[in-house]
Amino acid sequence: MAFDVLRLPYPAAVTLGYVVAFGLAFVLNRVLNFQSHGNVQRQTGRYLLTVVANYVLFILLLSTTLEAIGVQFLAARLIAGACEAVFIYLMMRVYVFRIKRYR
Numbered sequence: 001m002a003f004d005v006l007r008l009p010y011p012a013a014v015t016l017g018y019v020v021a022f023g024l025a026f027v028l029n030r031v032l033n034f035q036s037h038g039n040v041q042r043q044t045g046r047y048l049l050t051v052v053a054n055y056v057l058f059i060l061l062l063s064t065t066l067e068a069i070g071v072q073f074l075a076a077r078l079i080a081g082a083c084e085a086v087f088i089y090l091m092m093r094v095y096v097f098r099i100k101r102y103r
Contacts (some may be wrong), residue, residue, distance in 0.1 A: 001002065014017055022047075022051055026043075026044065026047050028067065029092055029096075029097065033092070033095035034067055034092060036097040038097065038098075043096055043097060046095055046096045047092075047096050049093040050088065050092070051095055053091075054084055054086075054091075055089070057065070058080045058081075058083050058084040058087065059080065060086070062076075062079070062080045062083060063076045063077055063079075063080035065079065066079060068086065
């Protein structure tokens with residue numbers, strides 16, 4: 001839609017879509033899933049690191065490797081997507097929105 005409505009070049013529209021989606025995901029995870037009240041700047045930095053690591057590890061490396069060794073590309077994306085889901089959740093729970101325990 002941004003491609004047509006905003007008259008953006010396709011790569012810019014896709015990038016804008018990803019930025020909006022990841023931004024919305026951060027806010028919704030912070031408020032609804034993890035109910036976090038921690039430092040927003042620190043969490044944003046950790047979230048960006050998580051998103052970049054996810055992109056490199058699963059979108060680029062895992063799905064590309066699976067496809068290169070002969071796994072059909074849709075199956076490779078499904079496998080990588082399942083791994084992404086587990087990775088993202090665990091990183092959100094233990095790294096981005098971690099709960100500090102005081103003893």
